[in-house]
Every structure is written in structure tokens, then in C-alpha cells.
Amino acid sequence: MTDIVSVLNLINYGFVLIFGIIVSFYFAGIQWEDNKCLFILTTVIFALFQALFYVLLGENVLYKCYPILIHIPLILIIRYICHQNIYISFIAVMSAYLMCTPRKWFGTLAKYIFPEIPVISDVVTIVITIPLLIVVIKYISPYIIKLKEESKNIISMFFLLPLTYYILEYALTVYTNLLYTGKAVIIEFMDSFIVVLYFFLSIVTLSMSNKKNTAERENIILSAAAAQAEKEISQLTDYQKQAAIYRHDLRHHMNFIQSCLAGNNMQQALEYINEINNNLDNTRITRYCSNEAINLILSSYINKAHDADISTQISVTATDFSSYRITDLCSLLANALENAINSCIKQCDNAASKDNKRLITIKLFEKNNKICINIANTYFKEPRFHNQIPVTDEPDHGIGVRSIISVIEKYNGIYAFFTKDGTFYFQACI
Structure with a gap:
């Protein structure tokens, strides 16, 4: 029985070596299909060194020398032969070491359930190696590989966790047996370490999430501002073109009016002048307030309405x-006016609602040193809300609402979207 245990123990060492090398390579983005020679040579060379150490110095020394004998050389191979980032090289090997823990746990669990079978731990550990390897390669490694595309902060966080576990594992189970003594100081240390690590990772994760959300909101604002700037430039261009046309046609208008006056056709001249005035009124920028930019926006969208x-x-x-x-x-x-106009246009397009009055109401006023904005519009289709914010499934829609909210939140303002008696209301105070 002792011989069987020793043989299985040696086989288990071989399996854990193969498992660790393959997982390390896959975590570093090195695939078997393109690097078969590298996989085979690395496994054979490391297996020979491992067998030599086992024969000459024994299992205990081999176990304690594993970092120098296997882990560090594997990191150097990934870094300098496979030309991977040093952080990725460390993360790949340290994470592979982490994945050996559940493999070992299956054997420990089997030994706990069947203590009367001496070889059960090694047998189960060997058997579970291949299924676990398939799971790691297929379902876990694709996500670890994506670390290459992440920022240094995220890579450092993923580097810290396996490195800390690696140090504690060797300090408490390999070079000492403190973890297995059951002493309260060790158990409470592990509990405290897990708690501190949890809060540390939570703080870092939330911080990065907040930065990402802020960046996304700013990007939405910039995108909306850029789109709005394009619209404003287009509107100004239209006004300039129209003004150029009127300047070009002015001579013809004057000649026609002159001919009417010469022929004593006063009524025809007056009608022609009135028609020109009406056309000019349709293209003018109405002055609603002292700010010309706001006048331009309001005039443009009121004309569209x-x-x-x-x-x-x-x-x-x-x-x-x-x-x-x-x-x-x-x-x-x-954005608010464009949404209101689009809603009314949909109402216009619906035959059942053509007799309904289509109306947009706009109010800008000051209250408690803040600007208040009330915009209301009629609609045909009842809007959908999520968390009291209007949403839509239409492609390329919904950005305007997010941009509106981002601007309001930038000034610590408040807002509300709601419907009442067939009218959609948007109210804000900033």
C-alpha cells in the first residue's frame, strides 16, 4: 500500500505541474494551438528538474523550493520568451497557483469523507485535474486575458490579490503549519485579512466605477453638445444663405415695386411688400431674453414647431x-425642445389625433436665485418611464434625456418628468 501511495503521490505532482503550466500560459493569453512546442518543452524541462529535486532532496525540500524551481522561472518565460507584460506574467502564474487550491480541496474533501482509504485524496485530486482544467481554459481564461486591455490600476488590483494569497499560503502552510494549528490568533488574522481585503477591494472598485460613470456622463454631455453645435451651425448657415438670397433678390424686388409705382398700381406694390415682410418674419431670430444664444435656440425650434x-x-x-x-x-x-417637437410630430402623424390640439408651452423664470425651466407638450403615445425617467427602445434615442439630466446634475439641480391629462411635463430648477 505504501508503494501505491508513493506512486500516486508522484503522479499527483506531475499532474499539478502540468495543470499549473497550462493554466499559467492560458491566463497570459498563450494558446496551445500556436505554441505547442513551448508547452511541451516547458513541461518536460520543469518535470525533469522537479524529478531531480524529488530524488536528491526529498519531497519536503521540493515543496518549499517550488517558488524558485517552478514559479519564478515560469514568470520569466512568460515575460521574456512570450513577451508579455511583467504584471500579466505575475498574475498568470499567481492565479494558476490559486486555481490549484480548489483542485487540492476536492482531494481533502474526499479524504474527510472516506478516511479509511489512504489513496483517496491523491486519486480524487488526479481525476479532478482534467475537468477543472477544461473549465478554467474555457470559462475563466478568456476573462483573465482581457486584463491586458485594462488600466494599470485594475491590473495592479488583480496582481495584489493572488500575490497576497500566495505569500500567506506559503507563510502559513508551507514554511510553517500555523494555519493548521487552530490557534485563535491565526484564525482571527485570516478573518481580519478577508474583511480588510473586502473593504479595500470594494473601495477601489467603487472609486473606479464612479470615475467611469463620471466619464460616461461627461462623454454624453460632450456628444450632445457637439451634436447641438452642429445643429446651431447648420441653422446659422441656413440664415446666412437666406439672407444672401434676399440681398441678391433685393434689386429685383425694388425694380418690381418701382414698376408698380410707375404704373400707379399701389395695391399690387403693397401686397408685394407685405409678402416680403412675411417672408422676413419667418426667418428672423425673435428676441425672448437678453441672451442671444438662447434667443437663437428658442427661435430655431419655435420655427420648426x-x-x-x-x-x-x-x-x-x-x-x-x-x-x-x-x-x-x-x-x-x-434637447428638451427637440423631444417635445418629435412627440407632437408623432401626434400629428397619427390619423386618430389630427383633430387634437398640438401645443408646446415653454417657461423660463427665476426663483430663489435659480433658473427654472418648465416645458410641456401634448403627445399621442403614452410615454414609458423607468425610475421616473422617460425611456425608449428606438435606436439612437434616449441620449437627449441623459444629456438633460447630466446638465442638471452638474449644477446640483432638481428635475421631474411626468404626464398629466394628456400632456408631458419636464420641469427643472438649476
Whole structure:
């Protein structure tokens, strides 16, 4: 029986070596299909060194020399032969060592259940190696490989965890047996370590998550601002083109009016003048407040609403916009008005609602040194809300609402979206 135990023990050492090398390579993004010679040569050379140490110095010395004999050389191979990042090299080998722990635990569990069978631990550990290896390669390694694309902060965090476990494992179970003594100081140390590690990782993870969310919100604002700037430039270009056309046609207009007056056709001249005035009124920028940028935004979208046969009611009593970036206010108003117009247009397009009045109401006023914005519009289809925020499944839609919210949150403002009696309301105070 002793011979069988020794043989199984040697086989187990071989299996754990193969398992560790393959997992390390896969965690570093080195696949078997493209590196067969590397896999085979590394395994054969390490197996020979391991067997030599086992024969000359014994199992105990081999176990304690494993970091120098196997782990460090494997890290160097991944770093310098496979040209991987040093952090990735360490993470790959340390993580492979971590994955050996559940493999070992299956054997310990079997020995606990069947203590009367001396070889049960090695047998189960050997048998579980291949299934565990398949699981690691297929389901775990693809995610570890993606660490290469992450920032140094995330890579450092993943480097810290397996390294800490590796140090504690060797300190408490290989070079000493403190973990198995059952002393309260060791047990409480492990509990404390897990708690501290949990809070540390939580803080780091939440910090990175907040930075990522902030970056995403800023990106949404920038994207919306860029899109809005393009619209404003397009609108100004249209105004300039229209003005150029009127300047070009002015001579013809004057000649026609002159001919009417010469022929004593006063009525025809007046009608022609009125028609020109009406065309000019349709393209002018209406002055709603002292800020020209806001006048441009409101005029542009009010003209769009009128072109779509949508009635509007505008009241702007706010005068002090100095506390706000005007680009933020313009982005907020433009997105809110665009959503309101689109909702009314959908109402117009529906045959059942063509007799319904389509109306957009806009109010900008000051209250307690803050700018308050109330925009209401009629609609046909009942909006969907998630967490009191309107949502949609339509492609390339919904960015405007997120941009609106981002601007309001930037100024620590409050907002509300709701419907009442067939009218959609957006209210904000910033």
C-alpha cells in the first residue's frame, strides 16, 4: 500500500505541474494551438528538474523550493520568451497557483469523507485535474486575458490579490503549519485579512466605477453638445444663405415695386411688400431674453414647431444667466425642445389625433436665485418611464434625456418628468 501511495503521490505532482503550466500560459493569453512546442518543452524541462529535486532532496525540500524551481522561472518565460507584460506574467502564474487550491480541496474533501482509504485524496485530486482544467481554459481564461486591455490600476488590483494569497499560503502552510494549528490568533488574522481585503477591494472598485460613470456622463454631455453645435451651425448657415438670397433678390424686388409705382398700381406694390415682410418674419431670430444664444435656440425650434403646425406658448422672464455655461443651457433647452417637437410630430402623424390640439408651452423664470425651466407638450403615445425617467427602445434615442439630466446634475439641480391629462411635463430648477 505504501508503494501505491508513493506512486500516486508522484503522479499527483506531475499532474499539478502540468495543470499549473497550462493554466499559467492560458491566463497570459498563450494558446496551445500556436505554441505547442513551448508547452511541451516547458513541461518536460520543469518535470525533469522537479524529478531531480524529488530524488536528491526529498519531497519536503521540493515543496518549499517550488517558488524558485517552478514559479519564478515560469514568470520569466512568460515575460521574456512570450513577451508579455511583467504584471500579466505575475498574475498568470499567481492565479494558476490559486486555481490549484480548489483542485487540492476536492482531494481533502474526499479524504474527510472516506478516511479509511489512504489513496483517496491523491486519486480524487488526479481525476479532478482534467475537468477543472477544461473549465478554467474555457470559462475563466478568456476573462483573465482581457486584463491586458485594462488600466494599470485594475491590473495592479488583480496582481495584489493572488500575490497576497500566495505569500500567506506559503507563510502559513508551507514554511510553517500555523494555519493548521487552530490557534485563535491565526484564525482571527485570516478573518481580519478577508474583511480588510473586502473593504479595500470594494473601495477601489467603487472609486473606479464612479470615475467611469463620471466619464460616461461627461462623454454624453460632450456628444450632445457637439451634436447641438452642429445643429446651431447648420441653422446659422441656413440664415446666412437666406439672407444672401434676399440681398441678391433685393434689386429685383425694388425694380418690381418701382414698376408698380410707375404704373400707379399701389395695391399690387403693397401686397408685394407685405409678402416680403412675411417672408422676413419667418426667418428672423425673435428676441425672448437678453441672451442671444438662447434667443437663437428658442427661435430655431419655435420655427420648426410652427413649420410642423404645432402651436407654442413662450414666456421667458429670466434675465441672469451668468452663473451657468451658456452651452449647458442651450444643450438642455435644445434637447428638451427637440423631444417635445418629435412627440407632437408623432401626434400629428397619427390619423386618430389630427383633430387634437398640438401645443408646446415653454417657461423660463427665476426663483430663489435659480433658473427654472418648465416645458410641456401634448403627445399621442403614452410615454414609458423607468425610475421616473422617460425611456425608449428606438435606436439612437434616449441620449437627449441623459444629456438633460447630466446638465442638471452638474449644477446640483432638481428635475421631474411626468404626464398629466394628456400632456408631458419636464420641469427643472438649476
